[in-house]
Each structure stands twice: as C-alpha cells, then as structure tokens.
Amino acid sequence: NAGVTQTPKFQVLKTGQSMTLQCAQDMNHNSMYWYRQDPGMGLRLIYYSASEGTTDKGEVPNGYNVSRLNKREFSLRLESAAPSQTSVYFCASSEESAYSGNTIYFGEGSWLTVV
Amino acid sequence: GNSVTQMEGPVTLSEEAFLTINCTYTATGYPSLFWYVQYPGEGLQLLLKATKADDKGSNKGFEATYRKETTSFHLEKGSVQVSDSAVYFCARASGSARQLTFGSGTQLTVLP
Numbered sequence: 552n553a554g555v556t557q558t559p560k561f562q563v564l565k566t567g568q569s570m571t572l573q574c575a576q577d578m579n580h581n582s583m584y585w586y587r588q589d590p591g592m593g594l595r596l597i598y599y600s601a602s603e604g605t606t607d608k609g610e611v612p613n614g615y616n617v618s619r620l621n622k623r624e625f626s627l628r629l630e631s632a633a634p635s636q637t638s639v640y641f642c643a644s645s646e647e648s649a650y651s652g653n654t655i656y657f658g659e660g661s662w663l664t665v666v
Numbered sequence: 667g668n669s670v671t672q673m674e675g676p677v678t679l680s681e682e683a684f685l686t687i688n689c690t691y692t693a694t695g696y697p698s699l700f701w702y703v704q705y706p707g708e709g710l711q712l713l714l715k716a717t718k719a720d721d722k723g724s725n726k727g728f729e730a731t732y733r734k735e736t737t738s739f740h741l742e743k744g745s746v747q748v749s750d751s752a753v754y755f756c757a758r759a760s761g762s763a764r765q766l767t768f769g770s771g772t773q774l775t776v777l778p
Contacts, residue, residue: 555709584765593670593755593768594710609765641709655766657702657709 553577557642557658564632564665572627572661574642582645583625584609584655585617587638594641600625632665639663672756672769679746679776687741687772689730689756697759699723699732699739700766704753713741713754746776 557574564570576583581602586594586609596609598617606617614636616628625644629636642658673688691699698717702710714723716732716739723730728743739756756769 591770593770594766595768596765599765643710654712654715657711659707659709 555642555644555656555658557640557661559661560659561662562664564629564663566632566634566665568632569628569630570632570663571629572640572642572663573624574626574658575624576642576644576656577623578644578646578656579622580644580646580656581622582647582653583619584643584645585615585625585627586641586643587611588641588660589638597627597640629663634665637663637665670756670758670767670769672754673772674770675753676773676775679774681748681776681778682745683776685741685743685746685750685774687754687756687774689739689741689769691737691739691756691758693737693758696732696734699730699759700757701728701730701739701741702755702757702768704755704771706752710755746774748776748778750774751776 555576584599585597588594595611600606600619603622618626640661643655645653645655647653670691700715701713703713704710714725716723719734721732730739730741753771753773755771757766760767
C-alpha cells in the first residue's frame with residue numbers, strides 16, 4: 552500500500568533556484584497538507600487543501616506556493632529558494648478535517664538543503 | 667491562542683522502565699488530541715488519539731487520557747522496549763484551519 556508518496560526524497564538547491572516537491576495519495580482523501588519540520592520546532596503547516604480546488608495558507612506560507620492538481624496530487628513550489636527554507640518537508644492527507652478526529656497520514660519526508 | 671506544549675527531551679530510559687511524556691494544550695472548546703510517533707528516517711504515524719474529554723486512547727501498550735480539567739494529554743507506557751526509541755509528537759486539532767498543531771517533539775531513547 553503506497554499511502555502518501557512524495558518526491559524527491561533528497562535535494563540540494565542553490566540560493567535563488569526554484570523547485571517543486573510532488574505529492575500524491577492513493578487513499579481517496581479530500582484533505583491534503585504540506586508541513587515543514589525544523590529542529591526543536593515540531594511540525595509547522597505551510598499550506599493545506601481542504602478539498603480539490605481549494606488551498607489555504609497555514610502558519611508559515613511565505614516563500615511557497617501550492618497547487619492542488621486533482622484529488623490525488625498536491626505540489627509545493629519554492630520559487631526562489633533561501634537558506635531559511637532548509638528543512639524536512641512532509642506531505643500528508645486525511646479523509647476529512649482533522650478537527651473531528653480524522654487521522655492524518657504522512658509521507659516519508661523530503662530533505663531539502665539550500666546553500 | 668492554540669498551542670501545544672510538551673516535555674522537552676531528550677529522554678533516555680532503560681528497557682522495561684516506565685515512561686511519561688507530558689503534554690498540555692490551550693484551546694477553546696474540546697478539540698481532538700493525538701500522539702504521533704516518528705521512527706528514524708520515516709514520516710510521522712499515528713500512535714493514538716482521543717476525540718472527547720475523558721476518552722483514553724491506547725495502542726501498542728501506550729496510553730493517554732484526555733483531561734479537560736488540566737488541559738493535558740500525557741503519554742504513558744508501563745514498560746518500554748528498545749524498539750520504542752523514536753520522537754513523539756503531541757498534537758491538537760485546530761478547528762479554524764482544519765489541521766493539526768504539533769508540539770516540538772520529545773526524543774526517546776531506550777537502552778538495553
């Protein structure tokens with residue numbers, strides 16, 4: 552069972568370069584999320600998509616854009632990478648909103664280094 | 667505001683020791699509460715959850731009780747194993763944004 556698949560797993564970028572992190576889920580979930588994980592700070596939400604065709608900003612959206620391409624896919628784009636965006640990025644999905652107790656399923660993470 | 671505060675790590679225990687990782691939250695209302703676990707090199711996975719006050723979530727020998735009086739959701743296990751070594755995250759649902767707010771994580775190392 553694939554679950555949530557994200558690519559690439561590792562990436563090194565130079566400051567100012569752009570890149571897109573891809574994410575796909577095969578669980579027919581409505582909601583999808585992008586988080587970043589930094590040491591001592593837990594996970595912070597970048598953007599989320601409550602359903603196909605909608606996207607909303609999370610806690611730390613600056614420097615990122617997202618696209619909910621269809622129900623399965625939710626991509627995260629860095630238009631001009633900065634060293635502060637060095638982090639581990641996690642894509643996740645849930646059937647519905649997490650508020651009512653729905654489990655969020657995470658991908659394995661993408662390690663991004665900006666030099 | 668909405669926040670989650672959990673016990674700072676790292677925590678190092680011997681095998682078969684008792685584990686407690688404290689977690690408190692701020693909230694309006696009674697949001698669902700979760701514990702997620704992250705093993706080395708992997709993404710987070712749900713360990714247990716509780717969706718209303720006084721509920722007890724349990725899984726793999728871990729337990730946590732939703733205490734509205736103390737706004738807490740402490741994680742406990744009676745006898746830890748080396749395989750429990752991981753980072754543990756407490757989280758609460760955030761109704762306005764339909765997503766989870768995570769604590770900073772607690773690194774647990776269990777020694778044989």
